[in-house]
Amino acid sequence: MNGVHDMGGMDGFGKVAPDLHEVPFHADWQARSFALNRVMGSAGEWNIDVGRYWIETLPPAVYLSSSYYRKWFLRLERLCLDRGLVSEAELASGHSNEPGRPLKRMPLSGPQAGVAVSRPNHDQPPPAPALFEVGQKVRARNIHPRSHTRLPRFARGRLGTIERIQGCHTFPDAVVESGVVRGEWLYTVVFDSRELWGPDAEDGATVSIEAFEPYLEPAR
Amino acid sequence: MSGSHDHEHGHEDHHDHEHGSELSEMQLRVRALETILTEKGYVDPAALDSIIETYETKIGPHIGAQVVARAWVDADFKTALIADASKAIARLGLQQKVGDHLIAVENTPATHNMIVCTLCSCYPWDLLGLPPAWYKSTPYRARTVKEPRKVLADFGVTLPDETKVRVWDSTAETRFIVLPMRPAATEGWSEEKLASLVTRDSMIGTGFPKAANEVAA
DSSP states (O other): OOOTTOOTTOOOSOOOOOOSSOOSOSSHHHHHHHHHHHHHHTTSSSOHHHHHHHHHTSOHHHHHHSOHHHHHHHHHHHHHHHTTSSOHHHHHHTSOSSOOOOOSSOOOOSTTHHHHOOOOOOBOOOSSSOSOOTTOEEEEOOOOOSSOOOOOGGGTTOEEEEEEEEEEEEOHHHHHHHOOOOEEEEEEEEEEHHHHHGGGSOTTEEEEEEEEGGGEEEOO | OOHHHHHSHHHHHHHHHHHSOHHHHHHHHHHHHHHHHHHTTSOOHHHHHHHHHIIIIISSHHHHHHHHHHHHHOHHHHHHHHHOHHHHHHTTTOSSOOOSOEEEEEOOSSEEEEEEOSSSOOOOHHHHOSOOHHHHSHHHHHHTTTOHHHHHHHTTOOOOTTSEEEEEEOOSSOEEEEEOOOOSSOTTOOHHHHHTTOOTGGGTTSSOOOOGGGSOO
């Protein structure tokens, strides 16, 4: 979806302000919200792509004015409601009215859960041989899916070069749109900054994205 | 207010002053959801405590710094790291396991690498811990792909004109870490001492390692 989350190249947000007071969490609720997301995310009820989509679909003004962990919390609350894990009445009262239903997977539990947290592997069997090879010119497709995609707007329609083939990974668009977990070839595609930004580009810069094969077409 | 403060602690404080409620509202809402999910048997509060403690005390930039220092002293490890970072790091036998699809990109006098995630805030947690507020901030996510040198200037970093900038947008589940250049005048240093030069920002590409004379002899 063409949402405010897809902000690469936007102007007007000011300077980057390095943090003067760095701590992992700036409030206790941020830490609890983070950990709640990790535990519920391990229950198999949604995957990382679906989780991202439910942040992207926050109202734009809420997205832009909320901190990272507030967005995480709002996502979790909405997903729990959508999946029937909690009810509006329960959220209003702050207590459960009925026992939970079985979850798809046993979520992380116990005092060693932190050690068990790890990034899952995203490899999938290839559906077909890779269409593109390293060094080949490709164009990012001019597509604007209403649902989730990981092709940023700034790259669409632009001419780039395949630099690496990263293997065959779970295709986020299909997971979110139809719940299908399947693989697509993933490439690192590098663009000259001038191709992306025209005469306003900085000199001598290149930008790469990680692009799934359906995002790309051979350059003509 | 601008940048990271606007989007993290400063933001919540700010709203608290302005509307008298966001901070307490978030405390109440998070507590309510945790209570409900716990009462239903979905969530074990001990697991929450353990996850928080892990990210507050165990996983952080010291892990990435160890990897960088090893690459500086061991050419074979560096070759393996560039070829397949997850596999190479797994062989180091670090206490905390790192995930798959990690990619190390090497800075040279010709090329300076910077990592960003324009679509959300993907970050190599396993090696660097949770991202700093500025990495997740709107200005960093919006500007880095368009004007990386101006973003570097916000960090007080200036590159030689002849150095090209390469920005890696983390749009999939591949995760990037920058292998910075080894500082001058560090010949013969131990890995541990070298690791003390490696800053978090130098592994994202928004800074350099400390100079040799910045750490105690």
